Structure formats: C-alpha cells, structure tokens
Amino acid sequence: MKKKIVILGSTGSIGKNTIDILKKNKKKFDVKILSTNKNINLVVRQAKEFNVKNVIINHHNSFLRAKKKYKNYNISFYNSFEILDKILTNKEIFYTMISIVGIDGLDPCLKMIKLSQNIGIANKESLICGWSIIQKEIKRYNTKFIPIDSEHFSIYSLTKNENIKSVEKIYLTASGGPFLNFTKSQLKKVTLQETLKHPNWIMGPKISVDSATMMNKVFEVIEAKNIFSLNYRQIKIIIHPKSYIHGIAKFNNGITKLLLHDNDMKIPIHNSLFENDLKKNLSSKINFEILNNLNFKNLNQNQFPLTKILNTLPEKGSLYETALITINDFFVKKFLQKKISYLNLIKLIYNHLFNKEFTKLKIQKVRNINDIYNTRNYVLFKLNKKGI
Known part of the structure; x- marks a missing residue:
C-alpha cells in the first residue's frame, strides 16, 4: 500500500526538492494535498504529475485565477487550510512536509500534527514563535517530528x-x-x-x-x-x-x-x-x-552585529521571538524592494529589536496561536506607523 503524503509549500525550494525525491519513488507514495501561495502554474503541474485531487492556494486572487484557468482539470482548489481536517482523517497521512514560509505556516502545521504520523518542519517561524504549542500537540497526538533544516x-x-x-x-x-x-x-x-x-x-x-x-x-x-x-x-x-x-x-x-x-x-x-x-x-x-x-x-x-541579539534573549520562549521575526521580515522586504541599503537594513533591525516598545514582550508568554498573530499585527502596526 502506498504511503500518503502531504506537501504544504510544494512550490518553494524545500517543496520542490521533496517533489524531486518523490518522482523517483512514485510506487511508494500517494500525494494527497499540495499547497502554494501564488505559483498556480507550477502547483498544477505537480498535481497532474502525481494525480493530486486537492490543491490549496493561499493567495486569494491566485486562487480565483486557478479556479478559472484550470476549471476543466480534475482538481479541487481551496483557499484555506481549514479544509485539511475535512479532507483528511486522523493519522491517515504517513508524512507531511511543512515548508510554508512565514508565521502563517504555524496554523496548518498544528492542523497536520493531528493528521500525520510523521511531520517534517522546515518553517523556521513556527519553530521559533510557536514551539511551545507545537511541542504540546506532538506529544498529544504522538506524532514524530523531524527538523528539516x-x-x-x-x-x-x-x-x-x-x-x-x-x-x-x-x-x-x-x-x-x-x-x-x-x-x-x-x-x-x-x-x-x-x-x-x-x-x-x-x-x-x-x-x-x-x-x-x-x-x-x-x-x-x-x-x-x-x-x-x-x-x-x-x-x-x-x-x-x-x-x-x-x-x-x-x-x-x-x-x-x-x-x-x-x-x-x-x-x-x-x-x-x-x-x-x-x-x-x-x-x-x-x-x-x-x-x-x-x-x-x-x-x-x-x-555580524545582528548575532548580538542572542546575548539578550530570554531562556524561556516569549512573544519577543514573534517580534524578532516580524521586525526582520519587515525590513528585509524593504531591502528586497530596494527602499533601504544593506547597512541600513542591519541598523534598522538592530535598533528596533532593542526598542523598549518591543523588548517588553520578553516577559509575555505564548499561551496560544492568537497571541502570536496578535503580536505580529501589533508589531507591524507600530512599524508602519513610523512610516519607514
């Protein structure tokens, strides 16, 4: 019997490498679900090759384009990870690869822990911001966790x-x-x-x-x-x-x-x-x-001055790690858009991470996933308010 596989983030670097490995082992694996953010053409090619019936497209406009462009394909498109536990049953999946980029990868990660026997996580943000929650779910559902980096x-x-x-x-x-x-x-x-x-x-x-x-x-x-x-x-x-x-x-x-x-x-x-x-x-x-x-x-x-941040981090996980991720993402995006220089990128990240407005988060525990999302939104609001 083929082992059932789910790849969330199948069009990114880790996802494509996973696909390449599965190509050589098609007789052993049955790919049940693929997901992408915007790369609809690639994810559909992957779905066709592995006869995948269910594809999640997280970006709403890309989801709408896929439904229209590929309406004659035998593929069901979804715009939300909420569908996961409706399509799948508990422990039906032998292996899930979580290679979604960003904090938004945490929610589907938690959903797939319940549904998978084994879970490979390449999503840094989940392991940094939400480890306390992930760890509880892994123990609760007796799921084997394998770090992929x-x-x-x-x-x-x-x-x-x-x-x-x-x-x-x-x-x-x-x-x-x-x-x-x-x-x-x-x-x-x-x-x-x-x-x-x-x-x-x-x-x-x-x-x-x-x-x-x-x-x-x-x-x-x-x-x-x-x-x-x-x-x-x-x-x-x-x-x-x-x-x-x-x-x-x-x-x-x-x-x-x-x-x-x-x-x-x-x-x-x-x-x-x-x-x-x-x-x-x-x-x-x-x-x-x-x-x-x-x-x-x-x-x-x-x-490498940003590594000095490690000297100040609390031993116990806190919401500050979410601020760290969010601040870095915010300014890296500005750099990729050529709005700031490389040295300014480092300076802005460093200065904001030592801002009292954000360091106060070091004493705030992560209670649930909403704490993480609310903290991300709070930090983004503060950064955007500065007009950088």
Missing part, C-alpha cells in the same frame, strides 16, 4: 539515540554568506544582486538576505534551543565557509560527533522520508580536500 537535521541525527542531558554543547556551522570577508566600507556599496548570491546554497531571496546578515543563524540558534531542550550557553555558532560540516555535538563523556554532507537539501529531506531504508543511496565520495581544510573560525559579532 540541514543544521537541525544534523544535530537531530547526532543526538537521537542519546540522552539529551548528556549533550555538553552543540555547534551550528555558518558559511558567513557572501560578505564574510567584506570591510564596512565595502558593505556600503553592496547591491541586492550581490546579497542574493550565496556562495554555497541556492535559496530564495528572503533566506539569502538572512544568510548574508547572519540573522538566519540567530533563528537557527533559537530553533535548536527549542527543539533539543538546551539553553543558549550550550549552543555556539562557528564559521565554516565550505558548508560541508553541518553540525557538531560534544557530549559530557568526552566524545564529539560531527555530521557532514554535500550542500544539497535533498539529503536531509530524503533521510526524513526514508529514515530506516538502507537501500536508498544519495551518497557521494567524501571530499577529503575539504576535510583537510575545514577552516573553522569563531564568529565575530562585530562583523
């Missing part, structure tokens, strides 16, 4: 057979992005095109900017703290320009483990789908040239 999948792989209390420290590697060796005077002149050109990974515009500013590593540290029940003192960012080592775990017994793989997101995705299937093989030869020149360096926080 290469760094977190690496730490997950290194520690899954260990008592987490035996972990002394974990190291998350960072390439340093396109501006690792740039001076401040050079950074004044960088262009949007240069910012989007990551030296090792092919990513979307938003994550490429976050990689350049190192905000993505700030996010990954928060995720790691949540996922692995660690404190911030147990997590360290280390610069590794080649992006070959993705995670290092040091244990109290003196043993240190590291995990390496090629710069290909198909590897963590594939292993989350085929965790115990030893017949599957994505292996390439070990690159000993890179291993002989790992070139690890300590992170210079003055070079």
Whole structure:
C-alpha cells in the first residue's frame, strides 16, 4: 500500500526538492494535498504529475485565477487550510512536509500534527514563535517530528539515540554568506544582486538576505534551543565557509560527533522520508580536500552585529521571538524592494529589536496561536506607523 503524503509549500525550494525525491519513488507514495501561495502554474503541474485531487492556494486572487484557468482539470482548489481536517482523517497521512514560509505556516502545521504520523518542519517561524504549542500537540497526538533544516537535521541525527542531558554543547556551522570577508566600507556599496548570491546554497531571496546578515543563524540558534531542550550557553555558532560540516555535538563523556554532507537539501529531506531504508543511496565520495581544510573560525559579532541579539534573549520562549521575526521580515522586504541599503537594513533591525516598545514582550508568554498573530499585527502596526 502506498504511503500518503502531504506537501504544504510544494512550490518553494524545500517543496520542490521533496517533489524531486518523490518522482523517483512514485510506487511508494500517494500525494494527497499540495499547497502554494501564488505559483498556480507550477502547483498544477505537480498535481497532474502525481494525480493530486486537492490543491490549496493561499493567495486569494491566485486562487480565483486557478479556479478559472484550470476549471476543466480534475482538481479541487481551496483557499484555506481549514479544509485539511475535512479532507483528511486522523493519522491517515504517513508524512507531511511543512515548508510554508512565514508565521502563517504555524496554523496548518498544528492542523497536520493531528493528521500525520510523521511531520517534517522546515518553517523556521513556527519553530521559533510557536514551539511551545507545537511541542504540546506532538506529544498529544504522538506524532514524530523531524527538523528539516540541514543544521537541525544534523544535530537531530547526532543526538537521537542519546540522552539529551548528556549533550555538553552543540555547534551550528555558518558559511558567513557572501560578505564574510567584506570591510564596512565595502558593505556600503553592496547591491541586492550581490546579497542574493550565496556562495554555497541556492535559496530564495528572503533566506539569502538572512544568510548574508547572519540573522538566519540567530533563528537557527533559537530553533535548536527549542527543539533539543538546551539553553543558549550550550549552543555556539562557528564559521565554516565550505558548508560541508553541518553540525557538531560534544557530549559530557568526552566524545564529539560531527555530521557532514554535500550542500544539497535533498539529503536531509530524503533521510526524513526514508529514515530506516538502507537501500536508498544519495551518497557521494567524501571530499577529503575539504576535510583537510575545514577552516573553522569563531564568529565575530562585530562583523555580524545582528548575532548580538542572542546575548539578550530570554531562556524561556516569549512573544519577543514573534517580534524578532516580524521586525526582520519587515525590513528585509524593504531591502528586497530596494527602499533601504544593506547597512541600513542591519541598523534598522538592530535598533528596533532593542526598542523598549518591543523588548517588553520578553516577559509575555505564548499561551496560544492568537497571541502570536496578535503580536505580529501589533508589531507591524507600530512599524508602519513610523512610516519607514
């Protein structure tokens, strides 16, 4: 019997990689639902290839265009994730990939935990802002959770057979992005095109900017703290320009483990789908040239000032993490629209994150999903009111 699969965010980078893996395993999987925000042509091609009957299009105008353009196709289009538990029954789905971008990915994530046996989450915002809620639902419905980001999948792989209390420290590697060796005077002149050109990974515009500013590593540290029940003192960012080592775990017994793989997101995705299937093989030869020149360096926080935020974060999750996500998203959007410079992007994010108006959120707990959405709306209101 084929295993049933759901991919939410199937037209993004993670979603497309997941689709590519499933293409080679069509006899094993039955894709039940796909979703996109606006990319209706691609999601329909994906639906046709896998004979998917149900497609969710989150953007309302794109949903209307799809219904009209593809009205003769044997596909039911929906404009809301509310339909999920009406189409599916509890634990019907073997595996769900959550690769929707943004805080709006949290609600469908929570819905699919109840409906899935296994859930892979590549949505940073959910794991940062809503981890306390996700964790409760995972335990409640006995759903297996697998982190998909290469760094977190690496730490997950290194520690899954260990008592987490035996972990002394974990190291998350960072390439340093396109501006690792740039001076401040050079950074004044960088262009949007240069910012989007990551030296090792092919990513979307938003994550490429976050990689350049190192905000993505700030996010990954928060995720790691949540996922692995660690404190911030147990997590360290280390610069590794080649992006070959993705995670290092040091244990109290003196043993240190590291995990390496090629710069290909198909590897963590594939292993989350085929965790115990030893017949599957994505292996390439070990690159000993890179291993002989790992070139690890300590992170210079003055070079990447946004990482200083990590020194001020509360150990317990709060609504401040939602403010952090929202402020960063707001100004990255301005940068992508070429309304602010690269250095101004960093300055504006940094200054607003230390504004008392938002730091007061550090003492406010996340009680439910509405708290997160209301906080996002509050922060956006304040930012828009400033007229930036």
